[in-house]
Amino acid sequence: MPALLGLHDDPAAFAPGDGRIASLARRWRGVRLSRSPWVHDGLAEYVLQQRVSFRDAMRAQRRLVQALSPEAPGPPGLRLPLAPSDWLRLRSNDFRRAGIDGQRERTLRAVAREARRIDAAFERSANAARAVLASVPGCGPWTVEITMGFVLGDPDAAPTGDLHLPHEVAWVLAGEARGSDRRMLELLRPFAGQRFRVLRLLLAAGRVHLGRALPRTRTG
Numbered sequence: 001m002p003a004l005l006g007l008h009d010d011p012a013a014f015a016p017g018d019g020r021i022a023s024l025a026r027r028w029r030g031v032r033l034s035r036s037p038w039v040h041d042g043l044a045e046y047v048l049q050q051r052v053s054f055r056d057a058m059r060a061q062r063r064l065v066q067a068l069s070p071e072a073p074g075p076p077g078l079r080l081p082l083a084p085s086d087w088l089r090l091r092s093n094d095f096r097r098a099g100i101d102g103q104r105e106r107t108l109r110a111v112a113r114e115a116r117r118i119d120a121a122f123e124r125s126a127n128a129a130r131a132v133l134a135s136v137p138g139c140g141p142w143t144v145e146i147t148m149g150f151v152l153g154d155p156d157a158a159p160t161g162d163l164h165l166p167h168e169v170a171w172v173l174a175g176e177a178r179g180s181d182r183r184m185l186e187l188l189r190p191f192a193g194q195r196f197r198v199l200r201l202l203l204a205a206g207r208v209h210l211g212r213a214l215p216r217t218r219t220g
Contacts, residue, residue: 009033021201025201040084040111041081043151045057046147047139050104050107051103084111084115103138114136141160142162162181169184173187
């Protein structure tokens with residue numbers, strides 16, 4: 001629970017000096033990076049978002065959960081995430097009916113087969129956890145870094161291969177209408193070690209829209 005609440009995070013390690021990011025850090029000083037022990041569930045969710053809109057990914061997930069997942073304890077209508085065994089039990093037709101293409105199906109099956117090793121990444125260092133995620137077939141830079149940031153609370157995660165994020169970061173940090181992965185990393189370089197915290201502050205302030213973005217890379 002302390003990790004989920006971000007109590008292991010150390011926002012005080014972030015000292016951006018003056019400027020727009022410093023102002024955001026003061027305004028959103030309560031924002032913390034949380035860490036979840038359910039790494040498999042988080043990774044599967046981001047695999048679903050590869051190459052499609054956030055809305056389409058969540059629609060596919062909802063269809064599968066409503067059809068296959070048991071009810072969760074608590075208020076009526078809540079359901080548990082699909083377990084690794086559920087993903088492996090699905091047939092290709094089940095994936096297609098939910099709107100999930102063959103490439104994401106293969107990646108989701110690979111993630112499910114490695115679920116125990118993926119969940120164990122919660123106890124490992126950021127570099128070791130990143131290596132575990134990157135070793136799963138179909139999990140490319142966008143999927144790995146998004147998971148590192150949002151699921152494992154890595155303050156330096158830097159998602160590349162995103163359709164929108166480089167442009168939005170370039171606009172917020174440099175007033176440039178168009179960006180690229182290279183330009184985004186250049187602008188984030190002064191915040192090395194805390195790059196994802198900068199993105200998280202921009203997200204909190206409504207300046208960027210992680211999650212609705214479309215990864216460019218074929219493997220996500």
